[in-house]
Amino acid sequence: MTLVLLGDGPPQLMRRVPQGMTRRENDLRDLLFDHPAILPLGEIDPSIGAVASVARELNIPEVGRIDALLADGCGRLVIVECKLWRNPQARREVVGQILDYARALARFSYDDLQREVSSATGRKGNALYEIVRDLPGTLDEARFVDQVARNLAGGRFTLLVVGDGITEGTQRIGAFLRAQPGLAFDFALIEMAEYRFTDPASGVSRLIVQPRVLARTVVIERAVIRNEAGSLVIDDLRPESTGPGPRETRIDPEAQQQWRAFAERFIAGLQFDDPGQPPPRIGGFGWMRVPLPPPAALTLWRSRPQELAGAFVRLSGSDGLSVHDRLAADREAIDAEFVAAGLAAPVWERGETEAALRLSWPAPWPWDPAAEDAQADRLGRAANRFVNSLAPRLTHTGAAA
Numbered sequence: 124m125t126l127v128l129l130g131d132g133p134p135q136l137m138r139r140v141p142q143g144m145t146r147r148e149n150d151l152r153d154l155l156f157d158h159p160a161i162l163p164l165g166e167i168d169p170s171i172g173a174v175a176s177v178a179r180e181l182n183i184p185e186v187g188r189i190d191a192l193l194a195d196g197c198g199r200l201v202i203v204e205c206k207l208w209r210n211p212q213a214r215r216e217v218v219g220q221i222l223d224y225a226r227a228l229a230r231f232s233y234d235d236l237q238r239e240v241s242s243a244t245g246r247k248g249n250a251l252y253e254i255v256r257d258l259p260g261t262l263d264e265a266r267f268v269d270q271v272a273r274n275l276a277g278g279r280f281t282l283l284v285v286g287d288g289i290t291e292g293t294q295r296i297g298a299f300l301r302a303q304p305g306l307a308f309d310f311a312l313i314e315m316a317e318y319r320f321t322d323p324a325s326g327v328s329r330l331i332v333q334p335r336v337l338a339r340t341v342v343i344e345r346a347v348i349r350n351e352a353g354s355l356v357i358d359d360l361r362p363e364s365t366g367p368g369p370r371e372t373r374i375d376p377e378a379q380q381q382w383r384a385f386a387e388r389f390i391a392g393l394q395f396d397d398p399g400q401p402p403p404r405i406g407g408f409g410w411m412r413v414p415l416p417p418p419a420a421l422t423l424w425r426s427r428p429q430e431l432a433g434a435f436v437r438l439s440g441s442d443g444l445s446v447h448d449r450l451a452a453d454r455e456a457i458d459a460e461f462v463a464a465g466l467a468a469p470v471w472e473r474g475e476t477e478a479a480l481r482l483s484w485p486a487p488w489p490w491d492p493a494a495e496d497a498q499a500d501r502l503g504r505a506a507n508r509f510v511n512s513l514a515p516r517l518t519h520t521g522a523a524a
Contacts, residue, residue, distance in 0.1 A: 137331060159175070172195040172258065177240060187223070198271040201280070219390075249264065280308040285313045318331040318333065390405075393503050410423065415514055423505070431485060438477060450513070484501065
């Protein structure tokens with residue numbers, strides 16, 4: 124893309140800096156932190172007022188560091204994560220990363236947030252309020268503290284992924300997020316295109332930065348009603364059924380710890396063929412969720428009582444049944460793709476209100492390291508196959524619309 128600068132002299136052509144050749148991620152973060160007005164927040168949520176930059180590299184214990192935290196005078200929090208797409212892991216990691224931050228912040232009290240802001244900024248007292256105090260329309264201190272606490276408890280944030288160029292695969296992130304139940308935040312992908320040119324009058328190199336909202340999701344608070352909870356939450360409150368047998372109702376702490384260790388190793392080692400596929404996230408004891416274009420979602424699971432492991436895609440409601448029927452029209456080809464990958468063909472199920480595609484296999488107890496390695500390998504191959512076979516079909520048939 125090229126911009127043309129018109130003035131008194133001849134037109135000046137400005138070439139866009141190629142994707143991956145722009146500033147470093149830290150430089151992009153610093154640009155946004157020093158000039159938060161660059162961000163087109165009004166296009167994402169008109170209710171957000173002028174924002175102040177609160178902290179760089181804000182520590183979220185046991186999760187990581189947020190690139191930049193911003194806030195407005197009414198207690199709205201904005202989480203900014205910067206990614207340059209020359210980073211081959213950027214598209215895989217960014218969704219899980221920013222969701223982890225949101226889930227962790229939703230468990231913060233105001234005092235928790237204040238502690239981390241003070242640590243990051245070196246400011247004492249109510250540092251967060253002092254930073255936003257001079258913004259237009261700022262609430263008084265007591266109301267501000269109360270509103271921030273409410274937003275934390277309700278998981279109401281604005282999440283921004285900002286990059287130098289976002290490809291088609293990454294734009295699908297918006298569709299993946301819409302498929303996640305119980306999300307309580309607005310999310311947007313923002314492209315920061317850079318154009319460099321030499322000023323003919325001074326001979327000085329100039330830089331123009333053009334922000335553009337590529338995709339966004341807006342969360343409606345119907346989750347409060349659906350989940351019958353007192354406030355919005357990030358994690359889905361509904362229990363996740365794993366397999367055909369009975370659920371594990373009492374969880375042994377040691378087994379729970381073993382599951383989390385296994386799931387974290389699995390996620391760290393998993394590599395999808397599709398570089399734009401977001402990683403799984405741990406949903407609960409014994410299961411993980413892999414985003415797919417809506418209305419589909421892939422669940423990976425294992426059950427010690429059943430001595431089984433497996434994967435399934437559930438399609439619920441009229442939209443889900445319609446998607447299932449379209450996929451079933453291509454069932455022979457889909458089954459063949461699974462078999463060619465060294466897996467069994469999935470079991471196709473269709474009821475009156477929901478449908479599913481399932482795979483399961485024996486996972487005999489006890490699960491020593493060798494057994495867990497074998498489980499991880501098979502779960503990884505199953506996840507990759509479901510993504511490769513279903514994601515393009517869901518997208519190209521318009522099922523994700």
